[in-house]
Amino acid sequence: xxxxxxxxxxxxxxxxxxxxxxxxxxxxxxxxxxxxxxxxxxxxxxxxxxxxxxxxxxxxxxxxxxxxxxxxxxxxxxxxxxxxxxxxxxxxxxxxxxxxxxxxxxxxxxxxxxxxxxxxxxxxxxxxxxxxxxxxxxxxxxxxxxxxxxxxxxxxxxxxxxxxxxxxxxxxxxxxxxxxxxxxxxxxxxxxxxxxxxxxxxxxxxxxxxxxxxxxxxxxxxxxxxxxxxxxxxxxxxxxxxxxxxxxxxxxxxxxxxxxxxxxxxxxxxxxxxxxxxxxxxxxxxxxxxxxxxxxxxxxxxxxxxxxxxxxxxxxxxxxxxxxxxxxxxxxxxxxxxxxxxxxxxxxxxxxxxxxxxxxxxxxxxxxxxxxxxxxxxxxxxxxxxxxxxxxxxxxxxxxxxxxxxxxxxxxxxxxxxxxxxxxxxxxxxxxxxxxxxxxxxxxxxxxxxxxxxxxxxxxxxxxxxxxxxxxxxxxxxxxxxxxxxxxxx
Amino acid sequence: xxxxxxxxxxxxxxxxxxxxxxxxxxxxxxxxxxxxxxxxxxxxxxxxxxxxxxxxxxxxxxxxxxxxxxxxxxxxxxxxxxxxxxxxxxxxxxxxxxxxxxxxxxxxxxxxxxxxxxxxxxxxxxxxxxxxxxxxxxxxxxxxxxxxxxxxxxxxxxxxxxxxxxxxxxxxxxxxxxxxxxxxxxxxxxxxxxxxxxxxxxxxxxxxxxxxxxxxxxxxxxxxxxxxxxxxxxxxxxxxxxxxxxxxxxxxxxxxxxxxxxxxxxxxxxxxxxxxxxxxxxxxxxxxxxxxxxxxxxxxxxxxxxxx
Numbered sequence: 001x002x003x004x005x006x007x008x009x010x011x012x013x014x015x016x017x018x019x020x021x022x023x024x025x026x027x028x029x030x031x032x033x034x035x036x037x038x039x040x041x042x043x044x045x046x047x048x049x050x051x052x053x054x055x056x057x058x059x060x061x062x063x064x065x066x067x068x069x070x071x072x073x074x075x076x077x078x079x080x081x082x083x084x085x086x087x088x089x090x091x092x093x094x095x096x097x098x099x100x101x102x103x104x105x106x107x108x109x110x111x112x113x114x115x116x117x118x119x120x121x122x123x124x125x126x127x128x129x130x131x132x133x134x135x136x137x138x139x140x141x142x143x144x145x146x147x148x149x150x151x152x153x154x155x156x157x158x159x160x161x162x163x164x165x166x167x168x169x170x171x172x173x174x175x176x177x178x179x180x181x182x183x184x185x186x187x188x189x190x191x192x193x194x195x196x197x198x199x200x201x202x203x204x205x206x207x208x209x210x211x212x213x214x215x216x217x218x219x220x221x222x223x224x225x226x227x228x229x230x231x232x233x234x235x236x237x238x239x240x241x242x243x244x245x246x247x248x249x250x251x252x253x254x255x256x257x258x259x260x261x262x263x264x265x266x267x268x269x270x271x272x273x274x275x276x277x278x279x280x281x282x283x284x285x286x287x288x289x290x291x292x293x294x295x296x297x298x299x300x301x302x303x304x305x306x307x308x309x310x311x312x313x314x315x316x317x318x319x320x321x322x323x324x325x326x327x328x329x330x331x332x333x334x335x336x337x338x339x340x341x342x343x344x345x346x347x348x349x350x351x352x353x354x355x356x357x358x359x360x361x362x363x364x365x366x367x368x369x370x371x372x373x374x375x376x377x378x379x380x381x382x383x384x385x386x387x388x389x390x391x392x393x394x395x396x397x398x399x400x401x402x403x404x405x406x407x408x409x410x411x412x413x414x415x416x417x418x419x420x421x422x423x424x425x426x427x428x429x430x431x432x433x434x435x436x437x438x439x440x441x442x443x444x445x446x447x448x449x450x451x452x453x454x455x456x457x458x459x460x461x462x463x464x465x466x467x468x469x470x471x472x473x474x475x476x477x478x479x480x481x482x483x484x485x486x487x488x489x490x
Numbered sequence: 491x492x493x494x495x496x497x498x499x500x501x502x503x504x505x506x507x508x509x510x511x512x513x514x515x516x517x518x519x520x521x522x523x524x525x526x527x528x529x530x531x532x533x534x535x536x537x538x539x540x541x542x543x544x545x546x547x548x549x550x551x552x553x554x555x556x557x558x559x560x561x562x563x564x565x566x567x568x569x570x571x572x573x574x575x576x577x578x579x580x581x582x583x584x585x586x587x588x589x590x591x592x593x594x595x596x597x598x599x600x601x602x603x604x605x606x607x608x609x610x611x612x613x614x615x616x617x618x619x620x621x622x623x624x625x626x627x628x629x630x631x632x633x634x635x636x637x638x639x640x641x642x643x644x645x646x647x648x649x650x651x652x653x654x655x656x657x658x659x660x661x662x663x664x665x666x667x668x669x670x671x672x673x674x675x676x677x678x679x680x681x682x683x684x685x686x687x688x689x690x691x692x693x694x695x696x697x698x699x700x701x702x703x704x705x706x707x708x709x710x711x712x713x714x715x716x717x718x719x720x721x722x723x724x725x726x727x728x729x730x731x732x733x734x735x736x737x738x739x740x741x742x743x744x745x746x747x748x749x750x751x752x753x754x755x756x757x758x759x760x761x762x763x764x765x766x767x768x769x770x771x772x773x774x775x776x777x778x779x780x781x782x783x784x785x786x787x788x789x790x791x792x793x794x795x796x797x798x
Contacts, residue, residue, distance in 0.1 A: 003725045013758035014535055014749070019527035125525060284718045285515025320725075328754045337527035434510040454512055 003320035010327045019337040035207035037077035038217025044069035054121035055343040055378040066223040071232040074221040078163040078190040081218030095146030100213040102139035117334040119201040121343030135178035141461035142182035158486040160188030162240035167230040170196035171300040187485035197226045266474030270399040271427030274420035275305030281432035293456040299403040303428035312409040326370040344379040353402035360395040426468030503691040511679040520710045523751040540745040542576035555590045562594035564798040579763035585626040592630035604631035610701035612637035623661040635668040659693035668696035673712040674704040686719035696732035707737025717755040736769025742780040
């Protein structure tokens with residue numbers, strides 16, 4: 001079907017009034033220390049840095065910059081708690097504490113959602129409907145495993161590893177925290193976790209929850225800081241297990257640093273997922289899946305469907321419909337309940353995305369952006385698609401981590417598969433077709449940790465997540481996620 | 491029997507190009523529409539728009555001329571206590587009540603819609619259906635709500651369905667034709683999409699979900715699939731087709747969610763009573779109650795709103 005461009009008019013007429021979520025009910029302290037051994041303490045060197053709201057560029061709070069001495073202190077607290085309380089506790093008791101964390105998180109869901117959106121720029125609709133409920137679900141899920149590890153590993157004895165050092169990114173701060181902390185605790189490990197420097201607030205709020213839940217001091221320690229703090233934590237000699245989610249560049253350096261140390265590690269790194277739409281797909285739902293795949297969380301998603309591969313006979317139709325759909329996406333205030341795309345997380349990230357917009361055009365790609373207005377202050381990027389790009393384009397090869405989709409067409413099944421796998425990444429993928437046989441055949445041949453069929457960006461605590469190739473090592477979530485936090489004996 | 495000549499502008503569509511519909515995806519999209527938060531002035535505007543799009547309906551065997559006159563009165567004066575409200579788009583009645591409605595609505599810019607074609611089952615011959623249609627049109631109906639032959643459709647006799655709709659369209663003359671798919675009897679969203687394509691190509695001015703006599707009646711899911719079919723038809727032919735969900739839409743909130751869906755699927759051009767209708771009987775009062783609440787801050791008792 002030939003579709004003229006922008007035939008439908010979405011401008012003017014009836015528009016939605018602002019529907020901002022209230023911020024009256026949340027409390028953010030002016031300054032946060034480090035949460036070590038069950039209490040907030042001052043950083044050894046007394047240094048703090050600002051955390052800002054990327055939608056307004058206003059300062060939200062100041063948080064401590066942890067130095068080596070603080071890292072040592074946090075790891076020592078975790079070690080002590082492992083030896084004296086958590087590591088010796090009956091598994092069913094551990095489970096009770098984790099259930100308690102999950103319940104408190106649910107009770108305070110609204111507060112967590114608002115702070116997540118304030119600090120990170122993601123739309124409240126997502127933090128409310130996805131991040132926070134899923135984070136709580138992870139705690140519930142792993143709480144249940146705490147006293148059932150014998151069933152997770154039949155015939156083996158699962159013992160904790162000790163102290164886990166965990167570093168998480170800024171795209172899903174609370175959710176990544178849950179992915180890391182919940183299985184670690186369930187298996188009897190203690191934790192030192194460092195949230196990203198641009199999004200520390202929900203982790204610090206979680207520290208309050210940990211305290212409210214009555215966990216023994218030192219079981220969970222939250223330290224804040226930038227890359228140096230993270231490196232000091234992950235390379236600390238008394239850390240037994242390293243868990244990192246972030247860029248492939250950093251992941252590679254961690255892997256180098258850990259070589260020969262005997263430390264266990266899981267790395268969840270970048271991605272450049274192919275979202276493959278066949279001509280026999282349910283086209284309107286596929287368009288929706290493309291939108292969810294790349295524009296969810298401003299495209300700050302390691303498993304984003306950032307490469308669209310669409311079969312040539314429906315390519316024009318899909319692209320035209322996608323352009324119409326992009327016109328209905330609301331970009332703006334993350335706290336507005338109707339916002340679909342929030343603020344870019346930081347000026348650094350915006351700069352990176354914009355550099356790719358330039359690269360894509362210089363490479364000869366045709367760029368199209370939605371015509372939406374964006375606020376004057378804050379960091380914003382309109383939903384963007386590139387057509388006329390190829391496997392050799394940098395916008396096709398490299399992870400942009402923004403609302404930018406590279407579109408290519410394919411003729412045959414084999415061509416789609418070859419393009420999908422022709423990437424150093426292998427975190428996720430998507431297939432859209434009405435044919436079940438094609439789904440089963442292709443999902444087995446795509447080299448990626450997660451492949452979605454006729455949907456995208458679906459997460460569940462019971463499902464393992466992780467990468468092939470340069471997208472990472474190890475699995476998080478589900479039964480597989482326990483494996484990373486235990487040593488198995490006879 | 492011989493069918494009436496098919497108008498030259500209608501052409502049997504290539505049904506092999508009708509895209510598949512994925513129900514899970516449709517449900518998710520609908521949930522997104524329902525999570526839109528419509529407040530303040532945009533809510534008031536939406537509620538008034540909903541009122542103006544209502545086909546105020548009574549389709550009971552026990553309908554009396556008195557009841558129809560009462561309904562027409564309501565159509566003209568929705569809520570006297572609140573000036574400045576729009577009137578509804580149409581009154582929808584059985585063919586035998588069209589003359590009564592015409593008289594009651596004389597001098598007002600409100601359409602008279604009549605169900606026809608052996609409503610609600612459609613289980614009759616084409617000649618009876620044609621006669622039924624002509625009777626309603628002759629009595630003054632400006633819109634005909636016909637029922638698609640579900641039996642023939644489900645049996646795969648798409649040409650019969652197509653020809654029948656085209657024939658009824660011809661019998662309508664100047665009156666607008668709404669084709670009721672009765673989605674509650676079609677079973678799958680794929681069939682809803684296919685039936686929509688058939689009806690539009692056969693000459694429907696509107697496609698409509700339900701008679702209201704079968705459950706489920708209108709849902710946002712089937713309406714979305716039909717709106718997407720309308721959009722693709724528009725892309726292809728440049729012709730706008732109207733949409734009428736009917737039955738089961740009884741709350742203002744749901745009505746507003748339908749408008750959100752309409753706006754984000756077809757855009758502004760369809761946001762008028764000319765292109766979108768609600769087939770409903772109790773929706774108007776709930777919308778009125780919300781409008782009063784918006785202006786006074788308090789909910790009034792249902793007894794303050796006339797039940798007609």
